[in-house]
Amino acid sequence: MTQTPPSPPAPPAALDAVGLRKRFGATSALDGFDLRIPRGTVHGLLGPNGAGKTTAVRCLATLTELDDGSASIDGIDVRRHPAAVRERIGLVGQTHAVDEALTARQNLMLFARLSGLSKPRAVRRSDQLLATFSLTDVAARPVSGFSGGMRRRLDIAASLVLRPAVLFLDEPTTGLDPRGRATVWQAVREVAAAGTTVLLTTQYLDEADQLADRVSVMNQGKIVAEGSPAELKRRLGGDRVAAVLADPDRLREAAGVIARAAGAEASVDPDTRSVTVEVDDGSRALAPIVRALDAEHLAVDDLTLRRPTLDEVFLHLTGDAGDASELHAELEVR
């Protein structure tokens, strides 16, 4: 490949993006987007509707032109060498891009041959991919009769024909039932286990929690937080102790007792009859809270100790997006 620039001594990151900008008319879809993904990892890109996830993926996959910023895949510049980048990426877009009227095998054969494989190689590659994604039994059926999960798996298979260095998956499980999601997750794990770097966008936190080594949370065109799922949860402070009171009338009183025992502010949720307190070390805070409640004869139906969920992180970072100061505080944490 003549247009490939000479590779630097250290292997470059699988994906490296700095200061990406993209406007659609008055909308700033990407507004200083930075992302770096080491080889062989799965990176989750989380964000609410309209955050700019799809735009980021399309720009990185050379489908959409960037207004500004620089991005490279496997060390190859996306803006200067889009053709070389296309040799190294696979893209599963947000809309199913397999041909409904064709069978699973015909779809794979088409994309394999279009990717430059000879007919016998394309046949072998299609068979391999059908087997890998458990589609061999339905290979001869037209895609129009496929379930959502089967379609997505075929979509992923079709994008792996050339064994890409980086696979982009844009909301791969949106609209799937739990079974379909599980099969797609399994497929993504297989891809990652084979060493392909994966960038996965999603709105589901459990999905990122399940699949991603690292997660970036994006809002309004830029990354607002980044880390491993565990780090992001830690970012929200310590553990949570939640007590569900037997007597809803004594909620306020219980909140005071728990706050004093834990040495932290407690929040009350009348709907669930619960009092929640955030503590640094949950296991150590639990005993004083139990003793204090017992001393005041406050009966509890349920008492739990838990880490913050990614959902709480997510809502915290993007939900109160109107509160700019909070976002800034988060940015400084990075």
Add this chain to the structure above:
Amino acid sequence: MTTTTLTTMTSAGLRDRRRNALREGWLIAGRDVLHWIREPWGLVFGLAFNIMLILMFGFLFGGAIEVPGGGGYIAFLLPGMFALTMLFGLESTVTAMADDAKRGVTDRFRSLPLSSASVALGRAIADLAGSALNLAVLMLGGLLIGWRPTTGPAEIVLGVVLLLWLRFALLWLGIFLGLSFRGTGATTAVQVLVWPIGFLSTVFVSAETMPGWLGSIAQWNPVSATATAARELFGNPTGTTGGWLADNAVLAASVWPLVITLAFLPLAASAYRRLRR
């Protein structure tokens, strides 16, 4: 599941073939052939509709229509219908382009390491093949109801080539429209538009039977040029007793599609590039 099939290696070394727009266009066109085989009804209904038009005009109205310059109406009508079929082909180009763009298939093609001309070339090959098939069936049908080309093979072949030449030119218009007006009713707009264009021509009646101004419009219609040239080359009545088009039909049928191609091929290419914005 096995992991071995997915093992990453530099993909560039995997290709057996270099990028080649013709090969890729051929493969993309092959997809349409599979569509026709799986869902032949679109093709069949299109044909049935054209045959119905021939029967309706040929036998229902034909008796009342007199061809200036003499000759039978069926012999006059058939070459016109051939040209009209080329115009109707526009609709399938627009629909196919708009559907693929809307459903993300075009994006998948664009994310593959293809030559930039492959997608359009694929569309061109598939649509030309479809229209040629359509034309062949109409010609056979025409022979059944008494249409006869009376000239030599060279003229007949040239007539067929000029018909497909018009279809070729309309491809670029169709690709341009399909890419530019995705999902905004481009197909419906074209379905409606082909009718006045088709009727404001010499497909069904001679321009000489129309009021003067309407006749001029019909004479300058590219579809009329191809229809008149086909009539001439097949040795069928042209419906003209004189005038510029009568004397230069083959020239007009060669130049009009060239003009359309020169105008819309660059526009189609830029509409394709605009997908990146």
